[in-house]
Amino acid sequence: MVDGQSHKVLKMGNQVGNLDSDGRPLALATSSTATQPNKTTSAYTAQAAGLIGQWTYPCRISKGHANYVQRKTLDFEGNKLKTFIAFYASSNANLCVDRLLIYQVEREANIVVGKVINKGAANEYTQIGIKTTKVKVKLTGPYASAFAESYNRKNLYHTYMTVLYNGYGQTGWKANDWKNISGAPDAITALNIGTQVPDIFKISTVTGGGKELKMGDYKGSFDINGRAMSLEAKGAVLQ
Numbered sequence: 001m002v003d004g005q006s007h008k009v010l011k012m013g014n015q016v017g018n019l020d021s022d023g024r025p026l027a028l029a030t031s032s033t034a035t036q037p038n039k040t041t042s043a044y045t046a047q048a049a050g051l052i053g054q055w056t057y058p059c060r061i062s063k064g065h066a067n068y069v070q071r072k073t074l075d076f077e078g079n080k081l082k083t084f085i086a087f088y089a090s091s092n093a094n095l096c097v098d099r100l101l102i103y104q105v106e107r108e109a110n111i112v113v114g115k116v117i118n119k120g121a122a123n124e125y126t127q128i129g130i131k132t133t134k135v136k137v138k139l140t141g142p143y144a145s146a147f148a149e150s151y152n153r154k155n156l157y158h159t160y161m162t163v164l165y166n167g168y169g170q171t172g173w174k175a176n177d178w179k180n181i182s183g184a185p186d187a188i189t190a191l192n193i194g195t196q197v198p199d200i201f202k203i204s205t206v207t208g209g210g211k212e213l214k215m216g217d218y219k220g221s222f223d224i225n226g227r228a229m230s231l232e233a234k235g236a237v238l239q
Contacts, residue, residue: 040114040129040198049113049126050203051076055213055236059096062087063218071096074213074236076111081130083107089141102141106178108134112196125200125231132193136178144175198227204235211238 013025020026046052055074062068069090075082085107088100114127139147151167168186173179181187188194199216206212214235216228 039196040112040127042112043115044113044126046076046079046111046113050211051111051113051201051213052078054239056239057236058234059088059094060234061091061093067091068102069093069096072236074215079111081109081111083109100141102139102143102147104138104140106134106136107132107191117200125202127227128199128201129196130199131196132191134180134182135187135191135193136180136182138176138178139173140176148173148175200228200231202231206237212236213238 011028013028053076055076057072059069059071062070067089069088069092070085071088072083072085075084083106085105086096086101087103087105088096089102090096090100109130109132111131112129114129116124116126118124139151151173152171166186167173168181168184168190170179170181170184170187182193201213201215204212204214212235214231216222217230217232220228220230220232222228
């Protein structure tokens with residue numbers, strides 16, 4: 001089942017064991033399954049879905065990296081999304097402060113707003129497809145020059161940022177200078193540049209009459225097509 005619909009599932013030979021002497025699998029995979037790609041198809045405009053405007057998240061722990069925190073904004077205009085993320089060297093979810101700023105990212109994307117699923121129910125959400133078209137990054141803060149030097153040598157093994165970022169195989173890094181990595185092969189693969197990534201969202205009215213946007217859980221689980229299966233616990237507010 002994907003988004004409430006049944007799909008045919010293909011199981012291939014298990015490549016991690018049970019091979020004959022010629023390397024041919026002797027068993028089908030038990031957990032490594034695949035379905036046909038499931039792209040989001042347009043059902044609403046961003047305006048009709050209530051997305052238009054700038055949404056700001058609170059300072060929070062970075063996805064998968066407990067030693068860093070991030071502040072993120074989403075700016076929807078027409079069928080475009082611009083995402084800005086500032087990363088800070090801290091494990092305190094309230095410490096998004098200038099003196100700890102180390103890395104900034106700007107991403108531009110085309111969006112497609114899809115169907116509303118479970119309409120009217122507590123677990124209602126709307127499909128959205130996000131195709132990243134451009135990514136810029138900037139090293140900043142007291143260690144920016146050292147990180148730039150490390151990236152330019154393509155030696156990523158002696159900085160504590162290795163677990164979070166890398167230079168994507170590029171040279172020409174400079175401190176406090178935006179670098180467009182949209183055409184870097186490593187970045188295209190790691191950041192899914194040019195490929196539609198499915199996600200989900202929900203907009204709710206909060207106390208005081210404001211609006212809150214929750215996207216696919218940034219620390220949650222994903223279905224076999226990469227679509228988030230739950231909404232994040234704390235969302236962004238409309239500015």
